[in-house]
Amino acid sequence: MKRFIRFAALAVAGLGLAAGAWAQGSVLRVVPHSNLSILDPIWTTQYMARNHGYMIYDTLFGTDEKGQIKPQMVDTWEVSPDNRLWTFKLRKGLEFHDGRPVTGEDVIASLTRWGKRDAMGQKLFTFIARMDSPTPDSFRIFLSEACGIMLDALGKPSSNVPFIMPKRVADTPADKQIEDYVGSGPYVFKRDEFKPGDKAVYVKFAKYVPRKEPPSGSTGGKIAHIERVEWNLALRDAQAQVNALVKGEVDIIEQPAFESYAALSKDPNIQIVNSNNLGFQYMVRFNHLHPPFNNPKVRQAAIAAFNQEAFLKAQVGIKEYYKSCPSMFVCGTPYGSTKGSDLIGKSNMKKAQELLKASGYDGTTVVVMKPTDLASITKLPDVAAQLLRQAGFKVDLQSMDWNTLVGRRAKKDAPSAGGWNIFATAWVSPDIWNPLTKAAIGAAGEKSWFGWPTDAEIEKLRDQFAREVDMGKRKGLAEAIQARAFEVGTHAPVGEYFNPSAVRKGVTGVVFGPGNFYWNIKK
């Protein structure tokens, strides 16, 4: 019996050693924050599709870790004195994975498709009269009138990113998914190895010509030191992810659960890397169509009750990973400001109770939707409900899975008929750091984002912002938009947080910036 046990132990250990040896090599094993299901980053705004896009496509401009727009595929560009003609020259040596050179025609087709899907792209195209490509390595954009969002739009780092695809791919109608995944980025997508819910594989594109500048965000030299990057799409359980990283079976967990940091930071073989240094912002959204939040005074009372520290402490819990920030456009970014933010910045319950009393609130029940399956935001509705109750609201906290919430928030019915009053969500900074990318600040009534606020003043200011070319004036306009948004109570920003990656010690060169990038990394 003893001999049998010894043999069994040796056999199992032997198998372990064999697999350990197999696991070495130039392969980076990443646990992304979610499943990769859609492979068209223009068709959807899902962040996983965006990250997939960054692996295989390149962009005309990019955003560095400080939020500055810098050229990427573009070598040089000129703007006419009246700001209506933009001429761009592409870098030499740009090539698609199928060996074809990247041309101006590819760029025009890609921008055209993107302009039909992305909100900022749609705005930019309201100014574009036409585009052409006078030579294979250049393209021109003719504007009907000057606008100030050209580079912001072409270099926007988050969904939808204007990735450049071959013309034959970009000619796919914007409302249909692409089925050809040839790009010109630093990695090639292994379509034959892709198994949704299992793994996505990318291999180094040997002919990629990186820029000379050091990498920063989505800009600079995208050098693929790793031959093969594997995204483990099956490992979704938070504890299983930690186990795999501790054991060295994976190299990076993109966004560990907050509860996992205590265990991860104790392991000497693991480093916590906060590569997305601008982080995320939490937000509570009101439904402006129905009582009681169709009354701006009631919305202001709620905003006054929302103590950011309470939300952050409950949801994130780790002091160094969160910060209060009264700005709607992310603190520390060009348009980050405290203008008009007194109610949320100096939140106090007494003031909230007074405002609610003065608003004429009649005791209507507030339906707060709580997603139970999204760990990163699941506690926010509980805090919101409690603070609202303390302010004097009558609250009905309703639990559901996130995708039920997503379906329900699109309903414009009254809360009693299956609609809603409040939900909370989180945004990655680049999605909300200017008045045009920030969906929640739009106030075009039923055409705007879920919650449907209406305010002609905000829309007028946003339009002026899009047209303004002077940065100083744009900042002023952004401040005015924020002040008005707080007055109207479009939504309540309830604090900012970071969700650093957990990385094995031997992995170096993680790129900092507004996203998850896998070039420059060495192992």
Add this chain to the structure above:
Amino acid sequence: MLSFLVKRILATVPVLLIVAVLVFLLLRLTPGDPATIIAGDAASPENVAKIRENLGLSKPLLVQFGIWFGNLMAGDLGESYFFKMKVSTLIGQRIEPTLALSFCTIVIAVLVAVPLGVIAAWKQGGWLDRALMGFSVMGFSVPVFVLGYLLIWLVSLKLALLPVQGYQRIADGFGPFIRHLILPSITLSVIYIALIARVTRAAVQDVLSEDYIRTARAKGLPEVRVLVGHALANAAVPILTVIGIGIALLIGGVVVTESVYGIPGLGRLTVDAVLARDFPTIQGVILFFSFVYVLINLLVDLSYLVFDPRIRY
């Protein structure tokens, strides 16, 4: 026999039809809109509406059902809303890990539980019997994920003997394949060991009090032969029934185990599809599971013929 087989196979058709209709209707009544989920958080209502139209979700319910049912009759389970892949391809990609996990689990469960149950019945009231009963209670009580994490902590993290997660296809080598299956299979088999061992114990106990057992012993047959050749063989029908039920129940059990061990099987596919409201995939997977369930029941019924010659169909 042949008419029984034909009847049973024909009976699967209405069962699957009822399942198909119910699943289709239930999914449409469930809150949640696939188009909104596909479009992402920052999508405009126009984009969401276009996606809904492209997916055919803006058509009347009856028309949607007609299209899906027509395709089903032609052997086409449809295309996933999310993955741009045929549902049959998705099932094909995920079936191997689930089959392998289920097979190993049942093999371990039967190999461990049946001898344990027989011995416990033989030594009724002894320490082994009591220990087995204690183990059964524990096996039923400890949730699969707790046991999974405990095993990972001990075997993988402390002893570093086996991987903590993942799956290797058998085509990539038997060594890695079996290494990745040992822990998940043990985790999942514990509850079935408890179940099968208890049923085996009870069934064998009943048989051991029969006259023919006394006769066999009086004839001087060795005790092993009495237990295996006479007692176990005559107690086989309830044991086979519970093994059959166990295989069917595994369909639910693999979901948790696949999550804990990061195994890309049908369980995870089902959970992902349900959360994403990927209607064609959910419908396809449930139909597939229903078919497997019916098939297992049929096989269990047929196996009675082998173990109990008194049974005739």
